[in-house]
Amino acid sequence: MRLPAACLLLMGLVACTAANTNAPADEAHAGSPLPFIEDDYSRALAEAKAKGLPLFVDVWAPWCHTCRSMKAYVMSDKSLAKHSGRFVWLEVNTDLTSNAAFQEKFPVEFWPTLYVIDPNQEKPLLRFAGSATVEQLVKLFDDGERAFKGGVTGAEALLARGDALYGEGHAAEAAETLVEALNEAPADWNRRGRAVESLLTAMYGAKQYEPCARKALEELPKTPRSLSWANGALLGLSCALGMPDDAAAAKELRDATEAKVAEALAPPAIEMTGDDRSGLYEVRVEARTAAKDEAGVKALAEEWLKYLEGEAAKAPNPDARSVFDSHRMLAAMKLNAPERVIPALEQSEKDLPQDYNPPARLATLYRLQGRLDDALAASDRALARVQGARRLTVLSGRADIYVARKDPASAAKTLEEAIAFxxxxxxxxxxxxxxxxxEKKLAGIQATVAQPQSQAAPK
Structure with a gap:
């Protein structure tokens, strides 16, 4: 599960080739036993209508480490093959401008997002944000299929209704319906964990931060310890961190929800991918940063980086290993030690020569080291490979390199290029x-350039 963290804020190192080509940067489901159609919504929709099946959509992006983790560690599981006939399967890479029409119909806030869509009405029956285990994925298949066929009652019907409302972009209404589902369900409801995740995701999307944090603390004791429980803790802390720092209950709720995240990281181990466990570290580091606990940030970042290094060493192939690159980068930056991850990212660039992420990340790390020529060269390589709106952040990072070189004119020109693009x-x-x-960044640089001239008044 990843919501306000790296996939949203930090490692979406954005870009597109200057020619704006639409060749895929990666085959997202090349190793999957499920027959995904790549980036062709019209074809998938027609096939779903012809077969009378719902459409299952995985919305992903090459910069999203959780998306890549799902590819490497979940969607590749051979046990999923027996489900191949239940849906028509579609992957949508949001880096590609050719997928803009899909995004207009189904706006995406979080990566990855999984949809189940009724092809006859082109309406979402289910929308799930974040990662899942194989077991959770199969439950999503069941829920999406039941929503398509209809006939469910009670808490199951309310869950389906909440899913549909969230899928249609009505987060607040979805949250109300999901609260009803949890209230009506028996204590041992086997969908409780998933319903709690969906509820907290909807509350986060509706910016109901304080109620979301309180709801997490209310529901977690009633939820079985599982990945859903861990994701509920993460969502609760994310909501608490979304509260204004000066809110009366901010510190209390941040401390209480952070304790739940720490509990999720502690034994007995919850079954989850390395990327999911890394997300728990990340949100705890964010909490310690918000608390201005520098010693706590350093200690957690050190533990986090060592964990990631161990997971990367166990990865079965370079693409699976690259799942951990963005979080390794973030942990190293928190430690003010970019040199600890630069060799790993240089290796990723060698192993994945078509992937724009390694050179884009290296450009930032080289800049932090003061290796400004190397940073510009890495930025050049990223810009030659990257696609879609992702170009914007790469260009923004390039402007930072020019600022570090004391070349504000080139920085301003780069930002103008980004805005025009x-x-x-x-x-x-x-x-x-x-x-x-x-635009704000450009205005600040332009003001800096103009300042010496304004001060040079004639005598």
């Missing part, structure tokens, strides 16, 4: 907040 992209694939951030 943003205007050529489909609106469904460009965040207005991201563009506003680029």
């Amino acid at each position: 943003a205007k050529t992209l489909p609106s469904a694939q460009v965040s207005p907040r991201a563009v506003a951030g680029l």
